[in-house]
Amino acid sequence: MTSRQRLIALIVACALFMQNLDSTVLSTALPSIGRSFDMDPVRLHLALTSYLIALAVFMPMSGWLADRYGTRTVFRLAIAVFIGASVGCGAATSLPWLVAMRFLQGIGGAMMLPVARLALLRSVPKSSLVQAMTWVSVPALIGPVVGPPLGGFLVTYASWPWIFWINVPIGIIGIVMATIYFENIKAQDVPKFDKAGFLLSAAGIAGILFGLELAPHARDMGPYGYILIALGLAITGFYIRHALRHPAPIIDIRLLKVPTFRVSIIGGSLFRIGIGAIPFLLPLMLQEAFGKSALASGGITFAAAAGALAMKFAAPRALSRLGFRTVLIWNAVLASCSIAVCAAFNSATPAFLMIFILFTGGFFRSLQFTALNALGFADLDERQMSRATGFSAMAQQLSLSMGVTIAALSLQFLPGLTGASTETGGVYDLAFLLVGSIMMLSVFSFASLEAKAGHAVSGHAATAGGEARPPSDPRT
Known part of the structure; x- marks a missing residue:
């Protein structure tokens, strides 16, 4: 790998680390946020769920956006959305506000990682792909491990908004580095966006993920969780039928x-x-x-x-x-x-x-x-x-x-x-x-x-x- 390719791999690794960190860091801060909002921390679980659902729902469209508008453009926009939503999360004063900002943050994260990985794949020859993926894979394991201790440290020695505001300097560095080292690679003859496929896949994925979140709560919300999982799987079946007939489905089975x-x-x-x-x-x-x-x-x-x-x-x-x-x-x-x-x-x-x-x-x-x-x-x-x-x-x-x-x-x-x-x-x-x-x-x-x-x-x-x-x- 050349030094430029290593830098691109490192930028992708940082994006992955930031996304994985944000998936877990909030859990440690829930009691502190609950006291700030004057509510039971258990009710704040929706802030975790909304982020994960946004990630999974919007990830499939990231490839089409990168083909249409270019990897550098979409990656920088994704980081900007992620940073803005992080600032909004830290400034939240109510649960609906926090959930909305976490969902927006998830949209940014959904665009950020796949597009960054695509930029890496298009910049690195296949003979160097293992080396590149080595840099990218490590943060996937470090983020979930570091998240809870880092969240506890920030909540203990600063305040809970800092678990979100810490993304701002990292994100700004990512935008600058992407501007310098990413090529804005676009695809030719980009097909029309698969709107029907997106709606079906979004409904199926959201149903499965939200159902998975509710299923462990057997006494209250558990039954609804299993119903949502069943509906999600059924809608996913309709999507598979759609994808096999569509010339350019959003998730190509x-x-x-x-x-x-x-x-x-x-x-x-x-x-x-x-x-x-x-x-x-x-x-x-x-x-x-x-x-x-x-x-x-x-x-x-x-x-x-x-x-x-x-x-x-x-x-x-x-x-x-x-x-x-x-x-x-x-x-x-x-x-x-x-x-x-x-x-x-x-x-x-x-x-x-x-x-x-x-x-x-x-x-x-x-x-x-x-x-x-x-x-x-x-x-x-x-x-x-x-x-x-x-x-x-x-x-x-x-x-x-x-x-x-x-x-x-x-x-x-x-x-x-x-x-x-x-x-x-x-x-x-x-x-x-x-x-x-x-x-x-x-x-x-x-x-x-x-x-x-x-x-x-x-x-x-x-x-x-x-x-x-x-x-x-x-x-x-």
Whole structure:
């Protein structure tokens, strides 16, 4: 990679970090915001939900916007919307105001990440894609881990608006860097915007996500959550029918015919369910079951982020030596086991041992993220990439949300089914085993890959002494 390409990758990584950080940092500040608004913090959960729904709903249209108006233009506008909404969130004095600003912030985030990734894909040759995705994948794991401790620090030593205002300087730097280093790449012959597809996909995604948020609340809103999930799935079925008939659907289901992209979506979604569950389960177990302080809990869970950073130097070499199929299969096994082994934690487990296990797990999970992100675009041409970025980002958001929901539902229903207790940590043991088992299912998807899958990106064939097939990207 050239220095310019590394800078572009770093800009994308910062955008991803800001988006992932904002997905989690608010949770720590809810009690403080509740006191400021003079209301129960539980009611503020809608501020979390509105952001996640906006992300998933508007991500699919990001590729079309980038093709129509250019990657640099849309990326800078997305950051500007994100910054403006962040300022509005910090100035909010009521729940409706905060929810509206969080939804607007989610729209900016939805445009920001897929377009930034598209700019990277169009700037970096496929032979350097693994290196580029290494930079991009690390923040996806660091953001959810750093979010709660950072939110607690800002609320404790400043005030809750600063959890939003901290985005302003980061965003301004992003706009300046994008202006200097991004090319404003547009597509030729951009098709008409798929309005019907957008409405169907938005209704289906919103129904599923909002239902997933409500489902864990069995006594009050739980039944409505299941109804919304069912409606969302039904509408999604209508969208699939529409997409198969439309020449240029907003979410192109036909991309799943490409084996490498299909595996990155299906296997990647199963794997990311575990990623979504970990930031939810670990702090609860450490604080509620083991009685550790928020500071001590944050210090332990941060080890996963450190492991993700350590992976940055190993991913290109591992993929070059072993190839995508081997790395994805065996790394999924190791990453799943690193989560399942958390079931062995108890209040007497030494902190250094937990830190070591979480550090190792963060390494393997980050390696899997890097491999999946690179594999998904390995066999796509220029036109397909713009549609694939929104599709991939939406699938990632849905799977991460499902991970949180599955973790919450397991804590709710497992005590009644097994007699395990949240106070002693027994229910968390079962939850970690469940999440690890779901992640392990991704191995079957990865095993369906051909041995030479993605060799033009990983460089494995050349390293192993074989002949790599010619890359589809003429710039390589």
